[in-house]
Every structure is written in C-alpha cells, then in structure tokens.
Amino acid sequence: MTTSNPILRFSAISLFPEMFAAVTESGVVGRAIKKGKVAVDLINPRDFTTDRHRTVDDRPYGGGPGMLMKVEPLEKAIEFAQSSQPDGNRPGKVIYLSPQGEKIDHQMVSQLSQEEHLILLAGRYEGIDERLLNKHVDLELSLGDFVLSGGELAAMAVIDSVTRLVPEVLGHKESAEQDSFADGLLDHQHYTRPEVYDGNRVPQVLLSGNHQVIESWRLQQRLGRTWLRRPDLLARKKLTEQEEKLLSMFQAQFES
Numbered sequence: 001m002t003t004s005n006p007i008l009r010f011s012a013i014s015l016f017p018e019m020f021a022a023v024t025e026s027g028v029v030g031r032a033i034k035k036g037k038v039a040v041d042l043i044n045p046r047d048f049t050t051d052r053h054r055t056v057d058d059r060p061y062g063g064g065p066g067m068l069m070k071v072e073p074l075e076k077a078i079e080f081a082q083s084s085q086p087d088g089n090r091p092g093k094v095i096y097l098s099p100q101g102e103k104i105d106h107q108m109v110s111q112l113s114q115e116e117h118l119i120l121l122a123g124r125y126e127g128i129d130e131r132l133l134n135k136h137v138d139l140e141l142s143l144g145d146f147v148l149s150g151g152e153l154a155a156m157a158v159i160d161s162v163t164r165l166v167p168e169v170l171g172h173k174e175s176a177e178q179d180s181f182a183d184g185l186l187d188h189q190h191y192t193r194p195e196v197y198d199g200n201r202v203p204q205v206l207l208s209g210n211h212q213v214i215e216s217w218r219l220q221q222r223l224g225r226t227w228l229r230r231p232d233l234l235a236r237k238k239l240t241e242q243e244e245k246l247l248s249m250f251q252a253q254f255e256s
C-alpha cells in the first residue's frame with residue numbers, strides 16, 4: 001500500500017529489526033504510521049553480506065575484547081537507505097546512537113522533527129569503524145551516560161520523541177506543547193480520582209474550577225520543581241516577571 005508522502009521518514013539500520021515492532025506496532029508511532037504521517041523502514045546489514053555465513057561482525061585491530069560491526073555490509077546498508085530517498089528531497093541525515101554522542105535534549109528532538117528523512121544507525125558489539133563513522137555519520141547522539149547492548153532502544157527513543165513533535169501526529173496538538181521540557185521546565189504534579197487516596201486529598205486549588213488560579217498554581221509548581229530538581233534547566237531559562245514572582249513565593253514557602 002503506497003502511503004501519501006509521509007512528513008518524516010525514519011530508516012532504522014539494525015541487526016535486530018524485529019525489535020522496532022515495539023514502536024511501529026503500537027502507541028503514538030503506530031498510529032502516526034497508520035495515518036501516513038511518518039514511515040519507518042527497517043534495513044538489516046545482514047541482507048548485504050556476501051559470504052556463506054552472512055558475517056556482520058569483525059575483529060578489532062589492536063586486539064582487545066569484543067567485536068566491531070563489519071564495514072562492508074554496514075556501508076551498503078547506509079547507501080541503500082540514502083538511495084531510498086525520493087528525488088529532489090534533501091539527503092537523509094545519518095544519526096549514530098552511541099555513548100560517545102552528543103546528549104539528546106528537547107531542543108535536539110525538536111530540530112530533528114523538522115527533517116524529512118532520518119537514517120538511524122543502531123550499533124552492536126563495541127561499535128563501528130571510525131573511518132566509516134567519519135565518512136557517513138552526520139550526527140552522533142547519546143540518550144545519556146550509560147551503555148546499552150545495542151543502539152536499537154536509543155533509536156526507538158528518538159523515533160518516539162521526534163514523532164510526537166511532528167505536526168498533527170498527536171491530534172490535540174496541546175499535549176506536545178504541554179510536554180515538560182517543551183518550554184524548559186519540568187512538568188507539574190498530576191492527580192486523578194479518587195479525591196482522597198491513601199488519606200491524601202487532591203490539592204484544593206484543582207477542585208476549585210477557577211482555571212486562572214489552576215494555571216497559575218501549575219506554573220508555580222513547574223517553576224518550583226525545576227528549581228528543586230533541575231537547577232541546571234532553570235539557569236538556562238529567562239523568567240518573566242510573573243514567573244519570577246511565582247518562584248520566589250514557592251521558595252519562601254519552601255524555606256519557611
């Protein structure tokens with residue numbers, strides 16, 4: 001079935017393409033694919049091997065533990081992904097997920113959501129040959145300072161977070177804008193039924209029906225929680241006069 005031109009196309013290059021069913025067959029990404037808003041192609045370097053054993057790993061020069069991804073199959077997979085770009089469009093951006101990459105944050109995700117074609121390279125073993133990286137990779141990105149056994153989970157995190165920001169994917173655009181980090185602050189607390197849970201009541205302000213007071217309380221909680229938990233984020237944010245006032249009231253209560 002040919003979909004109308006998706007807004008954004010992902011090509012995931014991975015030795016374990018079946019892992020991507022976790023995002024392509026459910027939730028926001030699954031629905032966006034059904035709606036033809038995004039597409040996710042799966043490309044397996046093993047399909048580009050020429051030896052009888054379909055070898056995809058290779059030994060590291062200089063010895064040491066572990067293997068690397070074999071250069072030829074991987075390069076052919078990348079070139080295949082790039083060739084699958086409709087004519088006249090900008091070439092796909094090749095992103096390599098690795099612990100050595102630039103830390104991903106909302107700004108980066110937002111920039112990526114403007115692209116037309118993202119080629120995500122999920123590494124396995126100890127990684128890839130540096131010369132292949134220098135030749136083909138446009139952006140090396142990391143989810144954080146920890147090691148996964150493969151880049152697939154990191155690639156799926158990119159697919160999910162970027163897809164949320166593609167216009168009309170979330171339907172009620174609201175929640176993407178309301179996502180924490182969207183404006184550099186953490187999210188406020190959330191409450192739902194029952195009104196009294198485990199002896200704790202829902203904050204009265206949320207039951208008041210006064211939307212102006214509720215919005216102000218929520219903003220104050222976002223400012224206060226960011227101050228308490230992520231002062232690094234707060235330091236990067238220019239606060240309005242109203243925000244300054246709300247935060248200082250929060251700090252006064254906190255320190256009283």
Ligand SMILES: COc1ccccc1CNc1ccc(C(N)=O)cn1
Pocket residue numbers: 097098099122123124125126127128141142143144145146147148149150151154
């Ligand atoms: C030993 O694994 C590797 C070694 C080198 C490169 C890629 C991998 C694949 N693993 C990854 C990938 C990404 C992240 C991250 N922090 O984004 C963590 N692990």
